Amino acid sequence: MKSFGMKHFARLTAAATLAATFIGGSVASATEITFYYPIAVGGPITKIIDDYVAEFSKGRPDITVKPVYTGSYQDSIVKAMTAAKAGNAPDMAVLLSTDMYSLIDDDLIEPVETLATSAEDKAWLKSFYPAFMENSQSGGHTWGVPFQRSTIVQYWNKDMFKAAGLDPEKAPGTWDEMVSFGKKLTKKDASGNVTQWGVEIPSSGFPYWLFQALTTQNGAILANPEGTKVAYNDPKVVEAAQFFADLSLKHEVMPKGIIEWGTTPKDFFEGKTAVMWTTTGNLTNVKANAKFAFGVAAMPKKARGGSPTGGGNIYIFKSKDKAKQAAALAFARFLTTPEKAANWGIATGYVAVRPDAWETDAMKKYAAGFQPAIIARDQLKEAVAELSTHDNQRVTKALNDALQAVLTNAKPAKVALDEAQAEATRILKPYQK
Amino acid sequence: MKSVVVRSVSKLWGEARAVDDVSFEVEQGTLAVLLGPSGCGKSTTLRMIAGLDEPTSGSIEIAGKDVSGLTGSSRGVAMVFQSYALFPHLTVADNITFGLSVRGTPKPEMAARLDKVAALLGLEPLLRRKPSQLSGGQQQRVALGRALIAEAPVCLLDEPLSNLDAQLRQELRHEIRALQQRLGVTMVYVTHDQTEAMSMADRIILMRGGKIEQNGTPADLYERPANIFTARFIGGAPMSFLDLDDGAGGAVIAGTSSPPLFAGPGKGRVLGLRPEDIAVDDAHKSGLLHATVTGVEYLGAEALVTCALGDRSILARTRGAAAPAIGAQVSLSWHPSAAHVFDAASGKRLTIDSHAATPTPRLHTLHYQGSINA
Amino acid sequence: MQAKRTTKLNIHVQGWLLALPAVILLASFTHIPAVVTVIDSFYSTPRGRVPSVFIGLDQYQAMLADPIFWRAFNNNLLYAVVTVPVAIALALGMALWVNGRIKGRTALRLAFFTPTILPMVAAANIWLFFYTSDYGLLNQIIRAFGFANVNWLGDPATALWSLMAVTIWKEAGFFMIFFLAALQQVPPDLYEAARMENAGRFTVFRRITWPLVMPTTLFVAINALINAFRIVDQVIAMTGGGPNNASTLLLFYIYQVAFSFWDSAYAAALSTVLLLVLGSVALAQFYLLDRKIHYR
Incomplete structure (x- = not known):
């Protein structure tokens, strides 16, 4: 979800601008709203969005939506924040669910429930999976609408499992199995170099997200719902970090050092690893590129199963123009009808964000033909909110740094996480009023 | 060594x-x-x-x-x-x-x-x-x-x-x-x-x-x-070269009525004369050749005089003060030993016994008045 | 007298008018932002409804206590100390090589120059796959020689050095062009004069070539030094500053503080420090280039 293809940037931007100009010019009297969206997965996303906009404007000719492709998630938040600081904020934007506190703290977004006041609106707000809503709500308000959401799943190479004498239809179901399967799946050549790894859990960039799967399974919760406290040095978290590091350092079933997020799918395709952990958003990618039988499974269990959610929410920005906010709400509702949610999930590999989307005919047909989609959905029962706090990126960086220190054997897990906890506590102090 | x-x-x-x-x-x-x-x-x-x-x-x-x-x-x-x-x-x-x-x-x-x-x-x-x-x-x-x-x-x-x-x-x-x-x-x-x-x-x-x-x-x-x-x-002012021809009494300068310069054939040979070796006198004085002054390059102490000899020209050096006027008729003379003779085809120097030729004995009594020949 | 003074004034006014467009551009995109950045560094970051307040040197005190800042600063120093001389030595070596009378030297010059014309992000992506563990080119090579796999970008011991290699690879070709130009400015007679004295290759290099290309070397060194403190692309593209800040450089940290943490005031303070570093390098350049090496 968090990678994105730079090569299309110029073309897409040009296309979006052109489309926006055309639409903007044709209906001059309508309420015009700007909609920022990022692209973090493969596929013709810009075209899909443009089609949605065209369809929406047919039903609501009084509203003109100007979609603006804003790059990766990181590019998008930078553009939204800087535009807002220049007094030129978008009316709505798809941004990371974890950007919520930053947007609240800078007083940039409107609580959705203050706009969604009709009975119909209220019902709509209750229609999403609760696991997704955890990252949308804080302080009694709903700040974001789940749109392109994901979880972590494990992908495994069935051919390798068979070759290693394992049941090709059964992914590791527990931490113990991760190790025992991993040892059977890890292969070395004559000179002692590993040619095939048991498992790869990426640890570059945002290791906290994949690590949060381990802490969830170990029964820990990393942050309070208010986003003002973290539990980085909870013994269960330390234990999870130790396990993470042990996979490579002790059990030697995972490559040493930092595992690059971007190249992990390639490692999987190249047969360098038998199992990889990555986002459900890579489903379409794996389906297209794996030249072997593969499976998709829910996360293994320790105390419990589970994964953090991930991905982006729709935010409605503050504005003095109530008509624009109402128009933004209307478009947000349009994008999250059961039919659109299903359509979006099928087209992108994201998890459709509301249960009734899975009851639509299109989704039923898709899920019947592609079992892995169901895995991602069913894991939502055990999913938790992605780590998100005030001053989010700084607080998560403290954890990221600690994890990388542990994984590269630079510091013991306890020491590193104690330091991260102290740092995070220091950063969060102003918010604990 | x-x-x-x-x-x-x-x-x-x-x-x-x-x-x-x-x-x-x-x-x-x-x-x-x-x-x-x-x-x-x-x-x-x-x-x-x-x-x-x-x-x-x-x-x-x-x-x-x-x-x-x-x-x-x-x-x-x-x-x-x-x-x-x-x-x-x-x-x-x-x-x-x-x-x-x-x-x-x-x-x-x-x-x-x-x-x-x-x-x-x-x-x-x-x-x-x-x-x-x-x-x-x-x-x-x-x-x-x-x-x-x-x-x-x-x-x-x-x-x-x-x-x-x-x-x-x-x-x-x-x-x-x-x-x-x-x-x-x-x-x-x-x-x-x-x-x-x-x-x-x-x-x-x-x-x-x-x-x-x-x-x-x-x-x-x-x-x-x-x-x-x-x-x-070699030499300050360029040497003049004149084709020779066979004459009655020996080699003569082609296209002129010069007296024979030395015995033997002249055809296929070239005469070379350095300007400083040529004495320029008034026309009435007897010289080897008579010529017309066509150009004078005045250099102070000396002058380079270009003289027309039929359709060729010859360069002589005089004292600056004694340079003739353009158009003047002059007679030119030189010591036989100052004449360099070359083979026209190979360009090589030929050894000529100048005393065996028939230059006028008067040459030795020339006045050299216009010459600064050292 | 009066008229003369007026004319003189007119000339001044005209001069300034001619320079005005450039002055306005420079001022609005370089000087004013720089000054504003310095001023901002004495204020707190505005957050939502909380406006910024004057806090004096608090940001700088926080900086002194910030281990990531020191990590980035020290990394950057090491980066400069390693990449500048190595890039210069390589560039000069390559220039000496392709300046000689060898076959195919045009192709060779082009080959050396190619890295320079690649955008940094493209170069970083190429190297990303050189460095990939298991099937990366580099690991395939070292495995062929019987060495163990190295997780180049994923190991704190090698991440920064791996980035340095990319910088050196990219800059050496560029600097080679400068050295090539400098070498071709050296009259061949000088080398023949040295040959007459039977001076060996090393002596010729040390006594003649090296001193004669010294102005170029200094120019290149200053530029390399400034570049070393301006590197951000390949950090973003290759390591994201990791693992555990092992490859964090100053400008990357500034970017992170400004556009991930949205702590604009702290970013301003960091920028001020970078500005000071670059400013002193630039001053050194003026001083050295103008005073020390001016014999032509």
């Missing part, structure tokens, strides 16, 4: 023969000039003596030893480059002592030799300067100093004065010659300037097209040019 011996040396650049089977010797303690127009192979020859270029064939000996495979100081030669090739980042002192320091000469010896050379060339006040702070003449002296400090038995100079103005050139000419004689060093000096060659050389090696045209003392080249090329190249 021979200081430099060049034996059948050739240099080919691809197909082109820059130097073609050249041989000559330079006596120790003398100054030999390699003279010739540009592209004649003189610089290439010098570079081969220096060891900067390897001969394609032939051998070079310095002080009696074959020096193939050695370069510069190791074959006992030093060199002054046309551009001076001074190191811009080094002081005058460091430029001069560069070679000594490369060879690890002890500091006190280096200082002593530097003092000596600096005194010799008057460079003492300039030793701390950089080359860019020197005039052209000063730079030239530094380059000379760098070549002399090595005390190599042979010093090579490649057009060392060509970048200087006329006055300075003349001064340095004398200076270099004096230094060479004082130090007793052997010099091989490349130039295209015949005045420089004539005034400095013990021996001139005149080259053209990669071959030696004539090798001799300046007087040899002036008085007995071996061929038309040498005759043309």
Whole structure:
């Protein structure tokens, strides 16, 4: 979800601008709203969005939506924040669910429930999976609408499992199995170099997200719902970090050092690893590129199963123009009808964000033909909110740094996480009023 | 004793023969000039003596030893480059002592030799300067100093004065010659300037097209040019050439009613006369030839007079004050020994017994009044 | 007298008018932002409804206590100390090589120059796959020689050095062009004069070539030094500053503080420090280039 293809940037931007100009010019009297969206997965996303906009404007000719492709998630938040600081904020934007506190703290977004006041609106707000809503709500308000959401799943190479004498239809179901399967799946050549790894859990960039799967399974919760406290040095978290590091350092079933997020799918395709952990958003990618039988499974269990959610929410920005906010709400509702949610999930590999989307005919047909989609959905029962706090990126960086220190054997897990906890506590102090 | 011996040396650049089977010797303690127009192979020859270029064939000996495979100081030669090739980042002192320091000469010896050379060339006040702070003449002296400090038995100079103005050139000419004689060093000096060659050389090696045209003392080249090329190249004002023809009493100047100049055939031969050898008299005086003045180039002490002789012209030199007017009829005469005769086809000098010819005896009693023939 | 003064004034006014467009551009995009950045560094970051207040040197005190800042600063120093001389040595070596009379030297010059014309992000992506563990080119090579796999970008011991290699690879070709130009400015006579003295290759290099290309070397060194403190692309593209800040450089940290943490005031303070570093390098350049190496 968090990678994105730079090569299309110029073309897409040009296309979006052109489309926006055309639409903007044709209906001059309508309420015009700007909609920022990022692209973090493969596929013709810009075209899909443009089609949605065209369809929406047919039903609501009084509203003109100007979609603006804003790059990766990181590019998008930078553009939204800087535009807002220049007094030129978008009316709505798809941004990371974890950007919520930053947007609240800078007083940039409107609580959705203050706009969604009709009975119909209220019902709509209750229609999403609760696991997704955890990252949308804080302080009694709903700040974001789940749109392109994901979880972590494990992908495994069935051919390798068979070759290693394992049941090709059964992914590791527990931490113990991760190790025992991993040892059977890890292969070395004559000179002692590993040619095939048991498992790869990426640890570059945002290791906290994949690590949060381990802490969830170990029964820990990393942050309070208010986003003002973290539990980085909870013994269960330390234990999870130790396990993470042990996979490579002790059990030697995972490559040493930092595992690059971007190249992990390639490692999987190249047969360098038998199992990889990555986002459900890579489903379409794996389906297209794996030249072997593969499976998709829910996360293994320790105390419990589970994964953090991930991905982006729709935010409605503050504005003095109530008509624009109402128009933004209307478009947000349009994008999250059961039919659109299903359509979006099928087209992108994201998890459709509301249960009734899975009851639509299109989704039923898709899920019947592609079992892995169901895995991602069913894991939502055990999913938790992605780590998100005030001053989010700084607080998560403290954890990221600690994890990388542990994984590269630079510091013991306890020491590193104690330091991260102290740092995070220091950063969060102003918010604990 | 021979200081430099060049034996059948050739240099080919691809197909082109820059130097073609050249041989000559330079006596120790003398100054030999390699003279010739540009592209004649003189610089290439010098570079081969220096060891900067390897001969394609032939051998070079310095002080009696074959020096193939050695370069510069190791074959006992030093060199002054046309551009001076001074190191811009080094002081005058460091430029001069560069070679000594490369060879690890002890500091006190280096200082002593530097003092000596600096005194010799008057460079003492300039030793701390950089080359860019020197005039052209000063730079030239530094380059000379760098070549002399090595005390190599042979010093090579490649057009060392060509970048200087006329006055300075003349001064340095004398200076270099004096230094060479004082130090007793052997010099091989490349130039295209015949005045420089004539005034400095013990021996001139005149080259053209990669071959030696004539090798001799300046007087040899002036008085007995071996061929038309040498005759043309050597001397201040250009020699005049007149085709000869068979006459009744011997060779006559073609197309004129000149008296026979010498016995024997004239056809296929060319007469060469230096302007300074020709006496110009009034027309009524009896000379060898009668001609019309068509041009006068007044140079102060002397004048170059162009005279028409039928459809050819001949150049004569008179005292400036005694120059005839344009259009004047004059008679021209010269001493028989001043006549150079060449074979028209090969350009080679022919030996003619001028006394066997039939010049008028009066020639010896000519007044020479208009002539400054020395 | 009066008229003369007026004319003189007119000339001044005209001069300034001619320079005005450039002055306005420079001022609005370079000087004013720089000054504003310095001023901002004495204020707190505005957050939502909380406006910024004057806090004096608090940001700088926080900086002194910030281990990531020191890590980035020290990394950057090491980066400069390693990449500048190595890139210069390589560039000069390559220039000496392709300046000689060798076959195919045009192709060779082009080959050396190619890295320079690649955008940094493209170069970083190429190297990303060189460095990939298991099937990366580099690991395939070292495995062929019987060495163990190295996780180049994923190991704190090698991440920064791996980035340095990319910088050196990219800059050496560029600097080679400068050295090539400098070498071709050296009259061949000087080398012949040295040959006449039978000076060896190393002596010729040390006594002639090196001093003569010194102004170029200094120019290149200053530029390389400034570049070393301006590197951000390949950090973003290759390591994201990790693992555990092992490859964090100053400008990358500034980017992170400004656009991930949205702490604009702290970013301003960091920028001020970077500005000071670059400013002193630039001053050194003016001083050295103008005073020390001016013999031509």
